[in-house]
Amino acid sequence: MDARTRMARWEQRTEVPLAVASVIFVAAYALQVLGPDRLKDAWIDPGLAMMLAAWAAFAVDYVVRWRLSGQRLGFVRTHWLDTVVLVLPLLRPLRFVKLYEALQRRHGEPRLALHARVMVYSGMSTVLLGFTGALAVFQQERGAPGATMRTFGDAVWWACSTLSTVGYGDVTPVTPVGRLIAVGVMAVGLALLGAVTGTFASWLLQTFSREGDEKPPKS
Structure with a gap:
């Protein structure tokens, strides 16, 4: 073997x-x-x-x-x-995403196309990492002097705005560890957003190219 x-x-x-x-x-x-x-x-x-x-x-x-x-x-x-x-x-x-992929392959070929799988897995990863990131930041920020993140709802809102790269700035971490976690969340948000937008753009190009090839030639 x-x-x-x-x-x-x-x-x-x-x-x-x-x-x-x-x-x-x-x-x-x-x-x-x-x-x-x-x-x-x-x-x-x-x-x-x-x-x-x-x-x-x-x-x-x-x-x-x-x-x-x-x-x-x-x-x-x-x-x-x-x-x-x-x-x-x-x-x-992220092991959840890997398990989902493995379960899909156990039943033969994955049901979703490659582009759809990338977007689904990116979405799953965003939700999971957003939740754990909000937990980690909230643990560091609550009770800290000058903290604007007073509830877990504030932490979830911060995670959503950070992962989407919007960054309103109304809720921000003030502790050194909280800011370090924020840097990681920013990097993950950029990577996942790039994966989704790149995959979606590639799917659009393939779709339009396929439609152009299927058009009958002009007489």
Whole structure:
């Protein structure tokens, strides 16, 4: 059995467990940030344990796939997104998108065309990263001196305006960590917006080109 086959089998077996780990991580983190004070005080240790367990699952998966690939440092270059997800916990919800793609392929060819899949996956990624980004910024900003982000609703509004690259400026982070998270959200917003607009423009060009080819020649 070659390395590629072993890698494919491992990924097939771990798709659902890692997606469940992503759900556990996001749920535990959201409860720590948004839960009532009494519940948060009692949830600190169990929540941290669940988040660490989810991270350990991703770390084990990364190490196993790295060993199965036999690429050494080449694995880091070819699987850079997995490396970033392992280092930055807030990107772990992207596993949902990967699981959705894998489930689509298990039933044969994906139902959506390539352009539609790119836009759907970009939309899913935007929603997931917007939610986790709002959680992270709100955790840093609430109670900070001079903070304009007083509620989680303010954080969601800020995430939406930042990801869409509108940036009204009515709600902005003031803490150093909050601003660092904001830089990451800006970069993700630009990348996802570029992917969607580029894919949509490519689809329009292909559509108009196809319509031009189908027109009967003038007599």
